[in-house]
Amino acid sequence: MATRTVAVARPRAASQRTTLGMWLFGARAILKGMALTHRHFLRNLWGFIRRKPTVFTVQYPEQRLPFPNAFRGMPVLVQMDNGKERCVACGLCEWACPTDCITIYPAETADEIERHPEVFDINMSRCMFCGLCEEACPEEAIVMSHNVEISAFSRRGTLWHKDDLLVPVSKLAPRLEHIRGSYDR
Amino acid sequence: MPTITIDGQAIEAPAGAMLLPVALENGIHIPHYCWHPKLSIDGSCRMCQVEVEGGPKLVIACNTPIRDGMVVRTKTPAVENTRRGVMELLLVNHPLDCPICDKAGECLLQDYSFAFGSRRARTREPRRKLEKRKDIGPRMILDQERCILCRRCVRFCREITKTNELGVFNMGDHSVLDILDDKPLANDYSINTADVCPVGALESKDFHHKLRVWFLKKTESICPSCSNGCNITVHHYRDRIWRMMPRRNDAVNDTWMCDHGRLNYKHVNSAERLRQPLLRRNGQLEACEWDEALTAVAAALRRVARETEGRGIAAVASPHLTNEENFRFAQLLLTLGVRNVDVAVVIGSSDNFLIKAEKAANARGARDMGLQPASGGLGLPTILEAAAKGEIRVLYVCGPDLWQTTDRQQLEQALASIECLIVQDIARSPLTERAHVVLPSLTFAEKSGTFTNVAGRVQRLHRAIAPPEGQLGDGEIFSRLLALVTEGIPAFEPAAVLEEIAAAVPAYAGLTFDRVGALGWQLPGGTTQPLPGATA
Numbered sequence: 001m002a003t004r005t006v007a008v009a010r011p012r013a014a015s016q017r018t019t020l021g022m023w024l025f026g027a028r029a030i031l032k033g034m035a036l037t038h039r040h041f042l043r044n045l046w047g048f049i050r051r052k053p054t055v056f057t058v059q060y061p062e063q064r065l066p067f068p069n070a071f072r073g074m075p076v077l078v079q080m081d082n083g084k085e086r087c088v089a090c091g092l093c094e095w096a097c098p099t100d101c102i103t104i105y106p107a108e109t110a111d112e113i114e115r116h117p118e119v120f121d122i123n124m125s126r127c128m129f130c131g132l133c134e135e136a137c138p139e140e141a142i143v144m145s146h147n148v149e150i151s152a153f154s155r156r157g158t159l160w161h162k163d164d165l166l167v168p169v170s171k172l173a174p175r176l177e178h179i180r181g182s183y184d185r
Numbered sequence: 186m187p188t189i190t191i192d193g194q195a196i197e198a199p200a201g202a203m204l205l206p207v208a209l210e211n212g213i214h215i216p217h218y219c220w221h222p223k224l225s226i227d228g229s230c231r232m233c234q235v236e237v238e239g240g241p242k243l244v245i246a247c248n249t250p251i252r253d254g255m256v257v258r259t260k261t262p263a264v265e266n267t268r269r270g271v272m273e274l275l276l277v278n279h280p281l282d283c284p285i286c287d288k289a290g291e292c293l294l295q296d297y298s299f300a301f302g303s304r305r306a307r308t309r310e311p312r313r314k315l316e317k318r319k320d321i322g323p324r325m326i327l328d329q330e331r332c333i334l335c336r337r338c339v340r341f342c343r344e345i346t347k348t349n350e351l352g353v354f355n356m357g358d359h360s361v362l363d364i365l366d367d368k369p370l371a372n373d374y375s376i377n378t379a380d381v382c383p384v385g386a387l388e389s390k391d392f393h394h395k396l397r398v399w400f401l402k403k404t405e406s407i408c409p410s411c412s413n414g415c416n417i418t419v420h421h422y423r424d425r426i427w428r429m430m431p432r433r434n435d436a437v438n439d440t441w442m443c444d445h446g447r448l449n450y451k452h453v454n455s456a457e458r459l460r461q462p463l464l465r466r467n468g469q470l471e472a473c474e475w476d477e478a479l480t481a482v483a484a485a486l487r488r489v490a491r492e493t494e495g496r497g498i499a500a501v502a503s504p505h506l507t508n509e510e511n512f513r514f515a516q517l518l519l520t521l522g523v524r525n526v527d528v529a530v531v532i533g534s535s536d537n538f539l540i541k542a543e544k545a546a547n548a549r550g551a552r553d554m555g556l557q558p559a560s561g562g563l564g565l566p567t568i569l570e571a572a573a574k575g576e577i578r579v580l581y582v583c584g585p586d587l588w589q590t591t592d593r594q595q596l597e598q599a600l601a602s603i604e605c606l607i608v609q610d611i612a613r614s615p616l617t618e619r620a621h622v623v624l625p626s627l628t629f630a631e632k633s634g635t636f637t638n639v640a641g642r643v644q645r646l647h648r649a650i651a652p653p654e655g656q657l658g659d660g661e662i663f664s665r666l667l668a669l670v671t672e673g674i675p676a677f678e679p680a681a682v683l684e685e686i687a688a689a690v691p692a693y694a695g696l697t698f699d700r701v702g703a704l705g706w707q708l709p710g711g712t713t714q715p716l717p718g719a720t721a
Contacts, residue, residue: 090284091397108394114318115285115394138284 069178072129072144075122078176079166086141086169089117093133093142101126102133117162124150125158134179143175187253192260198251205233205246208259215259216268216297218275218383219335220247223439225344230335231271232297235259243267265301272302278313279384280330288385290398294333315361322350322370324390324444325378332362332386338378345441345538348372362386373540376448377441380430391448392428401427404649405703407636409505409629410446411533412543414638416704417442419450419630419649426450426630426649434704437642443540452628453650457612459625460653470623475657482581482622483669485605486521489579495522499568499577502528502556503584503609503626504545506659507634507646509682511547512689513663514583515555520671524562525577528552529586541639545586546629550637553690566591572599581607583626583659588616609659627658634660634679635701637708643696644705 040055047054058065067073075093078086089106107118131144145167152158169176186197189204191213198207206222208215218230226248234243238256243263258264276298283289315329339351339362350370354363364370370378376389401420408415408429415438420428429450431442452458462478463470489497500518502511518526528551535542558564563571569591571577580603588596600606600619608620617623629636630649637643652658657665660677680698687696692708700706 088285089394090289091400092284095397095399106394106396113285 067146069174071146072131073146073148074124074127074129074144074150074160075131075133075142075165076145076147076167076172077120077162077165078141078143078172079168081169084111085116085120085162085166086139087117087120088113088115088139088141089120090115090138092136092138096132096136098130098132099126099128120162120165122160122165123158124152124160125155140176140179143172143179145172145175187251187255189251189253189255189257191257200251202251203247204235204244204249204251204255204257207251208246208257213259215246216293216301217247218293218333219337221337221340221381221440222433223345223441224337224340224381227336227340230275230333232268234264234267234271236261236264268297268301269303272298273307275333276302276306277308278330279333280312282328282331282385285394286328286331286385287388287393287395287398288382292385293383313358319363321364322375324448325370325375326388326390326393327362327364328386328388329361329363331384333384334360334362335383337381337383338362338387341374341378341381342370342372345377346372346374350375351378373443373445373536374441374538376444377431380440389428389447396422396427402649404630404647405432406629406646406649407546407638407644408442408446408449409546409636410443410449410544411535411541412504412546412548412639413438413539413541414546414636414642414644414705415442415446415539416644417446421630421649424650425454436704436707437638437640437644438539441539445540450630452611453630455612459610459612459617459623460656462625463617463620463623465621470618470620475655478622478624479662479665479669482607482624483666485579485607485622486581486666487670489604490521490523493578495524497576497578498523498581499525499563499572499579500527500556500581501565501568501583501587502526502551503659504528504530504543504548504551504586505584505629506547506551506626507632507679508547508550508554508637508643508686508693509634509677509679510632510658510660510663511551511554511556512682512686513660513667513677517663517667517670519555520667524559525568525571526556526562527558527565527568528556529565529584529590531586531589543639545584546638547636549639549641550635550643553637553692554686555690566595569595569599572603573601575602578604579607580605581609582616582620583609585610585612585614585616588614609662624662625656627652627656632658632660632679635683635698638705641692641708641710642705643693643701643708645698645701645703 044055080086089104091104094102094104101123103121104117105119106115108114109116133142134144187200188195188197191208196207196211205215205217205220215233215235217233219227228245228248233246235246236258237244289295317328317330319327321327334353336353339353342348342351350364350368353360355361379387379389400422402422404419406417406419408417416432416434418430418432419426420430429447431438431440433440461472462475464473464478464481486498498521500523502514528548530548531544532542533544568577572580606620607622608617609624609626610617611626611628629646631652633648635643635645664677683696683698686693696706
């Protein structure tokens with residue numbers, strides 16, 4: 001059956017008509033918004049000139065906010081005062097890691113603690129900051145740090161080796177204190 | 186047969202049997218440390234105590250003979266309380282070494298502590314300080330602090346090897362496991378003490394601090410080091426073997442294996458392995474494609490076979506290859522009319538326990554497959570004499586044994602007059618350096634098949650490690666050569682080849698992988714001697 005097109009004249013609906021009241025309403029809203037923006041702009045400009053900023057924008061990377069102790073950044077290895085790692089290469093973090101980003105090769109040492117990791121690699125491009133490695137560690141040797149700046153220019157650069165991961169125990173004291181609080185729970 | 190009831194389950198068992206093995210065989214687990222199926226009863230750990238109805242107090246299940254009508258309970262509050270108490274006493278002086286202990290993950294003390302122990306220590310006294318990392322022999326180290334004095338290792342050295350190196354010295358809570366200063370733990374079976382040790386007191390130096398045991402994958406296999414064919418489990422991870430452990434088979438090796446066999450896996454992991462065929466061009470061995478090498482081999486074999494009716498070819502078969510592979514090799518030689526075949530085997534020292542003189546797993550299997558001088562054919566020393574006289578033009582050698590067993594001078598003379606030397610081996614050797622074609626071979630860990638041990642027991646090995654992509658197995662090499670020489674040979678499939686063997690070799694009639702099973706199949710005529718020193 002052939003189709004036939006019929007043009008039907010319809011009156012414009014009332015809601016589609018633009019009235020003067022609508023024009024005025026729009027203009028008022030625009031002016032109100034501009035006023036707010038300019039008020040903040042001028043106030044911030046004044047504060048900037050007086051070197052007393054009134055806004056809370058953090059000027060990263062020159063300026064940083066402190067992270068709470070419960071924050072989980074990249075995992076790091078605790079370095080003891082004698083410069084060696086606390087890790088004994090027990091492999092529990094390697095086992096616990098859901099993304100398999102940890103690789104450990106254990107070796108024997110002549111020290112009193114006879115075992116240490118010869119190789120301890122974390123593939124940061126895989127790490128998802130879950131903190132299960134920290135939870136599994138029986139030696140408080142791997143903890144989640146506050147470091148989140150782990151981007152690199154190559155894939156190889158996202159592979160962190162033992163020497164890159166070592167952080168002195170004094171710098172990690174707040175986090176160690178924090179995880180000890182969870183032991184008795 | 187007396188009938189007893191354990192935890193409400195009626196069990197029939199032979200008279201005189203002890204309660205613990207009867208319970209274990211019927212799937213009722215009673216925790217124990219000092220009891221071992223292949224050692225005498227010691228009763229020192231007190232862990233297996235159970236309640237017997239009518240008895241005044243708990244009894245140890247390992248040393249209580251069953252009697253008719255006995256009613257035993259293993260899960261009453263009294264039993265559980267006792268277990269907790271025993272665990273607490275065992276742990277009083279046990280160091281917190283789990284993170285650095287190689288046994289962690291397969292440690293009975295860990296497992297039972299988790300299952301039956303209490304979560305907290307009640308003692309505040311410092312733990313006993315003893316010698317750690319004590320070098321007690323060429324292959325073993327001892328950590329005295331970890332020892333729970335179950336004396337399994339002492340009994341092993343007394344009853345199985347009869348060498349008595351280990352002993353418990355001093356008395357009471359001064360007791361300590363040690364060796365005499367002038368007698369290190371150096372017997373041929375010393376690493377078994379690490380297997381029987383329920384904790385990490387005795388450890389093998391070879392596996393010390395190598396890998397956590399929970400990463401290991403386990404594949405059932407057969408030890409390739411001698412013709413006893415000890416049943417083993419290959420422990421592998423990241424495509425390497427990390428250790429080999431004995432697997433219980435009462436007809437072959439009980440639960441033991443020798444140190445030499447256990448440590449003889451390094452060649453599998455070696456970076457020096459041959460992975461590509463080599464072909465001699467202008468006097469130099471050069472890597473080449475598989476097809477090229479196989480075509481060259483097939484051409485040489487076919488030409489000389491035609492010209493000499495097979496008399497100009499000699500083959501030295503490998504006792505390291507499986508029955509299936511050697512059967513294909515025998516088919517190839519038969520097709521070519523080759524009669525000069527023999528197996529070269531290294532002969533070494535033996536004892537009257539597990540170590541056998543033939544230092545290869547499958548020499549008997551190779552002979553069973555027909556790889557021995559046929560009527561009118563030449564055997565091994567004669568093959569070389571004939572080669573020196575120029576009567577042998579092509580020599581096909583599988584395995585490294587020929588170089589190790591024959592007189593060097595005689596071999597050199599023979600090789601000098603050979604037209605084409607084909608060598609199939611896992612690594613470069615003096616023999617491959619003289620070869621015209623070198624074909625890479627695979628080790629026992631990289632293939633499936635069967636070995637026949639010296640007593641005529643056919644046993645199954647499974648592939649643990651995958652060879653590199655594209656590398657052919659020995660069976661595939663022989664099959665492809667056979668296809669190049671004749672026509673219409675199917676791909677190499679071990680299960681199918683075993684069926685061919687079953688049809689062709691009378692002694693192997695009716696054999697399939699299923700019938701070989703996990704513990705092997707005894708060929709008719711062969712006898713398996715009971716092992717000396719074995720206790721039922």
